[in-house]
Amino acid sequence: MSETLTGPRNLEVALGERSYPIHIGPGLLGEPGVLAPWLAGRQVMIVTNEVVAPLYLERCRASLPAGVEVRELVLPDGEATKTLASVSRIWDALLEAGFNRRCTLIALGGGVIGDMVGYAAACYQRGVAFIQVPTTLLSQVDSSVGGKTGVNHPLGKNMIGAFWQPRAVLIDTDTLATLPPRELSAGLAEVIKYGLIRDADFLAWLEAEMPALRALEASALTRAIERSCALKAEIVAEDETEQGVRALLNLGHTFGHAIEAHQGYGVWLHGEAVGAGMLMAAELSARLGWLSEAEVARTRAIIGAAGLPLAAPADMSVEDFLVRMRLDKKNVDSRLRLILLRTLGDACLFDETPAELLEALIEAFPRG
Amino acid sequence: MSETLTGPRNLEVALGERSYPIHIGPGLLGEPGVLAPWLAGRQVMIVTNEVVAPLYLERCRASLPAGVEVRELVLPDGEATKTLASVSRIWDALLEAGFNRRCTLIALGGGVIGDMVGYAAACYQRGVAFIQVPTTLLSQVDSSVGGKTGVNHPLGKNMIGAFWQPRAVLIDTDTLATLPPRELSAGLAEVIKYGLIRDADFLAWLEAEMPALRALEASALTRAIERSCALKAEIVAEDETEQGVRALLNLGHTFGHAIEAHQGYGVWLHGEAVGAGMLMAAELSARLGWLSEAEVARTRAIIGAAGLPLAAPADMSVEDFLVRMRLDKKNVDSRLRLILLRTLGDACLFDETPAELLEALIEAFPRG
Numbered sequence: 001m002s003e004t005l006t007g008p009r010n011l012e013v014a015l016g017e018r019s020y021p022i023h024i025g026p027g028l029l030g031e032p033g034v035l036a037p038w039l040a041g042r043q044v045m046i047v048t049n050e051v052v053a054p055l056y057l058e059r060c061r062a063s064l065p066a067g068v069e070v071r072e073l074v075l076p077d078g079e080a081t082k083t084l085a086s087v088s089r090i091w092d093a094l095l096e097a098g099f100n101r102r103c104t105l106i107a108l109g110g111g112v113i114g115d116m117v118g119y120a121a122a123c124y125q126r127g128v129a130f131i132q133v134p135t136t137l138l139s140q141v142d143s144s145v146g147g148k149t150g151v152n153h154p155l156g157k158n159m160i161g162a163f164w165q166p167r168a169v170l171i172d173t174d175t176l177a178t179l180p181p182r183e184l185s186a187g188l189a190e191v192i193k194y195g196l197i198r199d200a201d202f203l204a205w206l207e208a209e210m211p212a213l214r215a216l217e218a219s220a221l222t223r224a225i226e227r228s229c230a231l232k233a234e235i236v237a238e239d240e241t242e243q244g245v246r247a248l249l250n251l252g253h254t255f256g257h258a259i260e261a262h263q264g265y266g267v268w269l270h271g272e273a274v275g276a277g278m279l280m281a282a283e284l285s286a287r288l289g290w291l292s293e294a295e296v297a298r299t300r301a302i303i304g305a306a307g308l309p310l311a312a313p314a315d316m317s318v319e320d321f322l323v324r325m326r327l328d329k330k331n332v333d334s335r336l337r338l339i340l341l342r343t344l345g346d347a348c349l350f351d352e353t354p355a356e357l358l359e360a361l362i363e364a365f366p367r368g
Numbered sequence: 369m370s371e372t373l374t375g376p377r378n379l380e381v382a383l384g385e386r387s388y389p390i391h392i393g394p395g396l397l398g399e400p401g402v403l404a405p406w407l408a409g410r411q412v413m414i415v416t417n418e419v420v421a422p423l424y425l426e427r428c429r430a431s432l433p434a435g436v437e438v439r440e441l442v443l444p445d446g447e448a449t450k451t452l453a454s455v456s457r458i459w460d461a462l463l464e465a466g467f468n469r470r471c472t473l474i475a476l477g478g479g480v481i482g483d484m485v486g487y488a489a490a491c492y493q494r495g496v497a498f499i500q501v502p503t504t505l506l507s508q509v510d511s512s513v514g515g516k517t518g519v520n521h522p523l524g525k526n527m528i529g530a531f532w533q534p535r536a537v538l539i540d541t542d543t544l545a546t547l548p549p550r551e552l553s554a555g556l557a558e559v560i561k562y563g564l565i566r567d568a569d570f571l572a573w574l575e576a577e578m579p580a581l582r583a584l585e586a587s588a589l590t591r592a593i594e595r596s597c598a599l600k601a602e603i604v605a606e607d608e609t610e611q612g613v614r615a616l617l618n619l620g621h622t623f624g625h626a627i628e629a630h631q632g633y634g635v636w637l638h639g640e641a642v643g644a645g646m647l648m649a650a651e652l653s654a655r656l657g658w659l660s661e662a663e664v665a666r667t668r669a670i671i672g673a674a675g676l677p678l679a680a681p682a683d684m685s686v687e688d689f690l691v692r693m694r695l696d697k698k699n700v701d702s703r704l705r706l707i708l709l710r711t712l713g714d715a716c717l718f719d720e721t722p723a724e725l726l727e728a729l730i731e732a733f734p735r736g
Contacts, residue, residue, distance in 0.1 A: 159493060161491060
């Protein structure tokens with residue numbers, strides 16, 4: 001992991017006939033025709049939001065070949081728009097444009113746009129092509145890989161959706177220059193997660209390179225995104241529909257979802273909640289005798305170095321956590337299943353955590 | 369095709385790990401526990417409509433094993449309810465009941481219920497189990513096999529949906545006793561279609577047995593349904609997502625959709641429009657020199673014997689047809705693709721029909 005990198009990197013998500021490439025590097029967006037190889041036909045709709053449109057819509061349009069019919073749809077920004085009503089707006093626009101089954105949707109934006117556009121593509125005329133152009137670190141390393149699409153419901157996050165793979169993912173690291181620092185940190189939470197669950201060498205590399213990453217050094221970003229996507233792609237290829245190993249990607253997420261749900265979605269960023277949640281998972285793993293105190297300290301240090309919270313919300317009681325955690329949809333038939341760490345770089349799904357141990361961990365975990 | 373049949377018949381739709389069984393016969397619904405093998409977990413929701421509920425909901429409930437949590441949702445009847453709003457009601461009910469990813473939906477009713485419940489299952493928490501219990505002939509031989517699910521949009525039929533396979537299909541031929549004769553005829557249109565596109569022997573058998581079918585003789589019904597499902601299952605297994613041979617199932621449908629759209633959906637039954645549409649396809653095939661006049665006469669005779677219309681709506685002009693047919697979603701990139709007959713029992717996809725020939729056919733076709 002030590003060589004210097006320049007130029008774009010390519011990798012493949014291996015899913016048989018649903019395999020697709022990920023292209024990563026600076027300056028990719030805006031290259032004339034760079035999106036051409038993955039268009040299903042001549043009808044293209046770029047869907048983005050009000051924040052991203054002024055920054056990158058023109059560059060995205062310039063990435064298309066001549067002779068295609070391009071429509072644009074600009075939705076409001078934010079997690080609150082990740083609803084069936086927004087997806088319906090996409091479907092309305094597609095039908096009003098007379099788009100057929102060989103159209104292509106382009107998701108230009110963060111995870112909210114990617115999830116909604118992917119779901120719109122999954123269900124328009126029972127499935128059309130789409131391309132992910134993620135513009136936030138979180139969506140570059142997480143939601144753009146793996147085919148999870150969907151929207152929130154008033155009674156739960158991501159409750160309505162589909163597994164639907166993009167034709168390709170185009171990650172232009174230059175787009176991170178306009179990302180607020182807090183969102184960069186939130187994306188780093190997921191990057192750290194890949195190291196924690198599956199790659200101790202990558203974790204050590206991240207410990208060394210965290211300052212470079214936060215300073216947006218292009219070669220460090222490209223390498224971090226590439227390794228994150230590769231690790232996620234490996235896992236997704238093993239388990240496309242989350243029957244087994246894919247669940248490990250949820251390290252920190254059951255705690256994190258509890259925090260997000262308690263605060264109201266959008267108060268903490270998803271990555272911030274996952275950051276604190278991963279530390280809770282690490283501390284619980286130590287209480288089970290799996291992690292050493294030194295390993296917990298390393299976990300705490302790298303989460304802190306990424307600019308992520310090391311404490312839960314001040315007003316969250318043990319009961320607040322427990323109630324939210326039991327509603328998490330990963331808990332099949334109401335058994336509490338948690339992703340924990342056997343050691344740094346090796347996660348496991350564990351459903352026998354004694355309730356007392358969990359409660360004691362939550363009780364003792366700092367609030368801030 | 370001549371032996372006498374009694375008792376239930378079983379067949380398998382071969383789709384690799386998405387394979388599922390179809391059970392056909394009298395008296396299946398209501399057998400205690402008959403649905404047990406296909407439940408994913410202990411949470412079950414039966415979704416039906418106001419017409420079917422008083423007839424078969426109790427029997428469906430009795431088909432479940434003891435110890436499962438059963439919820440029921442009764443929607444209004446009719447094609448007009450096949451909307452995203454109705455599917456949202458199913459999602460709301462599932463979330464309000466706290467149903468998790470191991471729940472099972474049961475679609476009890478005709479094609480509208482099957483399509484909506486299948487789509488609800490496809491997208492609830494990115495996909496849960498569902499069982500089809502079709503109670504109309506049309507849904508038994510058509511929409512319950514093949515995994516097409518979805519809803520209508522104000523701008524087009526079946527525009528929003530997914531491919532999602534059921535765990536099993538349970539076809540109780542006794543449910544046809546309460547089906548209005550007009551709907552029985554509409555179902556027979558699709559049965560005849562299988563003979564026309566792929567099985568000349570079956571077509572000959574149907575010519576002989578049409579009176580028995582319309583008199584609801586159980587052994588004839590069981591055989592007709594079994595052979596129809598087997599033919600559709602073969603085609604779907606070859607081409608799950610409609611890239612090729614599956615398109616042949618649309619014989620008569622481009623004409624039929626034009627009739628339905630022109631009249632307003634629900635004026636003609638789908639099967640009635642397909643009946644007239646198949647005759648139009650047969651006559652066009654004759655104009656191309658493929659079918660003999662005797663074969664067209666056989667086609668006309670069996671469609672008439674099933675009680676289906678042999679004329680298009682009186683007020684439909686050539687232009688009315690052409691405008692609607694070009695909007696049909698099977699016409700990729702605006703080329704007019706029609707399913708036609710090379711001979712009885714052998715259909716093909718043909719996209720080189722001269723416009724004059726098509727217009728002359730529509731012009732000459734009887735109105736009534």
